[in-house]
Amino acid sequence: MDHFAMSKRRSIIEIPSLNAIDRTAHVGRQLAQALRSAIASGELRPGERLPSTRTLSATLKIARGTVVEVFDQLTAEGYLEAQVGAGTRVAAALRDTPPARPSERAAPAIEETIDLPSPAARLMAIARALTPHPPVPFAVAVPASGIAPDDNWRRLGNRMRASKQAAPSGYHDPMGLPELRVAIADHVRRARAVHCAPEQVIVTSGTQQGLYMAGRVLLSRDDPVWAEDPAYPGLTAVLDDLGVRTCRVPVDAQGMNVERGLELCRQARAAFVTPSHQYPIGMPLSMARRNALIAWADQNRAWIVEDDYDSELRYAGHPFPSMQGLRPSRVIYLGTFSKVLFPSLRLGYVIAPLPLAEAFAGARAILDRHSPMAEQHVLAAHMKEGYFEAHIRRIRGLYAERRAILLSALERALPEGCSVEPSDQGMHILLWLPEGTDDVQLAARALTAGIAVRAISPMYAGQPARPGLMLGFGGFLPEQLQAAVGELVRLLRLCETADKRTNATVKE
Ligand SMILES: Cc1ncc(COP(=O)(O)O)c(C=O)c1O
Structure with missing residues (x-):
């Protein structure tokens, strides 16, 4: 078909969308859209000549400059082509690959328009599993308000913003701000008996990133790896994403059962553990068990990834020193400021054996290059000027009080069959529920009632999952904690009654 002949049959001025331009809105954008649609729908055909900009401007009563800009834009996008002396035509190349027609019906749901690739489906499940809780009792990750960030933090932030240090600049070292790496090395040497030099410190955006980087540096696809059973969902998600073969090693009263790990998969390449506070x-x-784990790592040239997420928050006795301090050449130590300061800060660190430090920097660089420099400056000053130590002492006292209030409220009110797991550390306690309780359903009901608890059973992989709930206490006032215990106990009793009724029906 001769397109030039076609174009003689009617003028493009008759195209309705061109005549429907609303002169009170952005005229150029409307003209461009009208021309694109006309080309996509076939109203304007490949090769068809357009009127001159002067004619179009006069007919549509649009400034000529606007028409020229629209023609230039659509030429750049490949819809039109201009030939010297021959005016502007619809691009002939569109004959072979016509532009997609915009959908005439209402925009369909995204799931209808694309087949989800398998990583997308997996990552959607991870997004759902890792959705943070709202800041209501007993959300675990909520810091005490008014304390973190405190006045000192704000003052240091203002000082940094006013100084050149936090001024906009180019890319920086993925390892992090040198002053912060020095301050972190000092802190972990003193507080956790970690053996390290600042050159081994890589600043991260938190332990979640540290876990991912450790996986990238240490493991290849299909490598066997140990993880605790039950384990932190943020870790199991990372291992799934890396495509390694995760062997879940059961935990008993002494922590990860290393003997069982040896039986299950002696040749694992790495063990991910939370040795201070499972x-x-x-x-x-x-x-x-620490000694057995290190002996295994030495013999198998395997790695231990130590997730030391909350050991600054210890309320009684002395914590075990870090495992890194026992075998610095085999342990990758991960620390975070999420518990001692606040999670939205998104700063943490990896302490890597020196020969691996540069590889960690590479892993960091391909993720997001480095953490924001302004925050790193504030944190370095906070640590260097002694505020950090003082802050830890303060929140340790405050969290110990809140923990005691929660424990005594639970002790007074808990229904039979429930018990609290003894532990002297961190921002949460673990409440075991009677055998057979559906902790997932209970957590969902609690959320509807304004209480945020994490169910334990989904964190198990192999051994029979025990139902339980994690209750965070750090961010809530005594009266909030007490009221939430009352509500939780009411829900537990409702569960109990429902279970009894189901059992009675089954017996009948
Ligand atoms: C065991 C464990 N590891 C890692 C993390 C992740 O911490 P971050 O906020 O530093 O990414 C958490 C957070 O709660 C945790 O509980």
């Missing part, structure tokens, strides 16, 4: 249950890894 997540979610709370016991420390015993000294005998």
